[in-house]
Amino acid sequence: MTEPVAIKKNIFPLVKSLYPLNRSITGNGVRQTLKQIQDYIPLQIFEVPSGTKVFDWEVPPEWNVDNAFIEDSAGNKVVDFKEHNLHLVSYSEPVNKTLTLNELKKHLHSLPGHPDWIPYRTAYYKRDWGFCLTHNRLQALKEGNYKVVIDSSFIEGSLTYGEFYLQGQNSREVLFSTHICHPSMCNDNLSGMAVMTMLAKYLNDLYGKENSAKLSYSYRFIFIPATIGAITWLAKNEDKVKNIKYGLVTSLLGDKGNFTYKKSRRGDSPVDKVVPFVLQNSGKKFEVREFSPYGYDERQFCSPGFNLPVGRLTRTPNGEFPEYHTSADNLEFISSGKLEEAFDVFVKIIDTIEANKKYLNLNPKCEPQLGKRGLYKSVAGNIKEYELALLWVLNLSDGKNDLVDISIKSGIDFKTISKAANDLLNVNLLKEIK
Numbered sequence: 001m002t003e004p005v006a007i008k009k010n011i012f013p014l015v016k017s018l019y020p021l022n023r024s025i026t027g028n029g030v031r032q033t034l035k036q037i038q039d040y041i042p043l044q045i046f047e048v049p050s051g052t053k054v055f056d057w058e059v060p061p062e063w064n065v066d067n068a069f070i071e072d073s074a075g076n077k078v079v080d081f082k083e084h085n086l087h088l089v090s091y092s093e094p095v096n097k098t099l100t101l102n103e104l105k106k107h108l109h110s111l112p113g114h115p116d117w118i119p120y121r122t123a124y125y126k127r128d129w130g131f132c133l134t135h136n137r138l139q140a141l142k143e144g145n146y147k148v149v150i151d152s153s154f155i156e157g158s159l160t161y162g163e164f165y166l167q168g169q170n171s172r173e174v175l176f177s178t179h180i181c182h183p184s185m186c187n188d189n190l191s192g193m194a195v196m197t198m199l200a201k202y203l204n205d206l207y208g209k210e211n212s213a214k215l216s217y218s219y220r221f222i223f224i225p226a227t228i229g230a231i232t233w234l235a236k237n238e239d240k241v242k243n244i245k246y247g248l249v250t251s252l253l254g255d256k257g258n259f260t261y262k263k264s265r266r267g268d269s270p271v272d273k274v275v276p277f278v279l280q281n282s283g284k285k286f287e288v289r290e291f292s293p294y295g296y297d298e299r300q301f302c303s304p305g306f307n308l309p310v311g312r313l314t315r316t317p318n319g320e321f322p323e324y325h326t327s328a329d330n331l332e333f334i335s336s337g338k339l340e341e342a343f344d345v346f347v348k349i350i351d352t353i354e355a356n357k358k359y360l361n362l363n364p365k366c367e368p369q370l371g372k373r374g375l376y377k378s379v380a381g382n383i384k385e386y387e388l389a390l391l392w393v394l395n396l397s398d399g400k401n402d403l404v405d406i407s408i409k410s411g412i413d414f415k416t417i418s419k420a421a422n423d424l425l426n427v428n429l430l431k432e433i434k
């Protein structure tokens, strides 16, 4: 058995080793990323050909880049993709020409408010090109001619995504989805990938062997390019999604901010109850937000035609920290402590999902006599919490409340409620409702 403590220690090193790769929505950076993840889990890698129709969209041509730079008339490289992959606008078309500074400036992006940071820009669905640079460097550019070289290619290749599936006792599924399409940024995309990889490894080590115990639910982890990847996955798996009982989109797990849970579109799915419940019990500050059709891939999973029970768990949400989509979302911006804390929260969520059963009281007319079954030892007026838990479980096991509901209503911790339910099950006072 692998200890979670040992597995957790791999999260930050995995972020570090994936950091330099130039990911985009397609291309070799994503393939190399998924290959590295395969060092930890038996991830299945899928290639969906460019041009494949996926609902209202089409898988785009595959984009790769070898080299990209801007050179001044003296031959100095003033911007170089090899220095930082954020320097090139993702999906830039090939270019080889000389421009005046004024012409060039139409293709340059910087952040005047953060003059040392490089912004992150994309041009996925329009043929365009551009460079991103620090505002300081932009301002230092002198009048004159500049040579621009972008050695990129668009080919009829494919969109690449990864999937890890762990079969449980039944086909009801828990889905975890994280995006993998950003170049060198840590909190936005790498934190999600690394925490999900180690969470999947944790489950696989414990439950993935042929003769090991099985989890009650099946677990599916998908590593997909944002938007087009989620749309592609849904188009290819439309028949499977009815099995999803809990789902979480995740990333942004390494910053210092509190956890933020965004509810599914349904607003009252089991995941909307369990995740805030776990966060509440962790004793940490957190925020719960209502669903909105903007953000990450919850936009696709919660589109009205699917309306899946998929919420989203992050720390500080996208767009709400200044480092978001800039070169300042780097290895210093995140910490192993915060990543590991997020891992622990996910383990707790899984534990709770697995233990959150619903029962029916088989002796609902008046209280059953617990003393003769060896479950009730207190004298009147001196009841212990465990015994109170027995009474709550019996009273609320009417087919409507699950154990999380009973813990919330009784104010008794989930562990005690679960133990009480298990003991009542063992003396045939409860029956599980599936």
Ligand code: ZN
Residues within 6 Å of the ligand: 182, 188, 318, 325
């Ligand atoms: Zn992003």
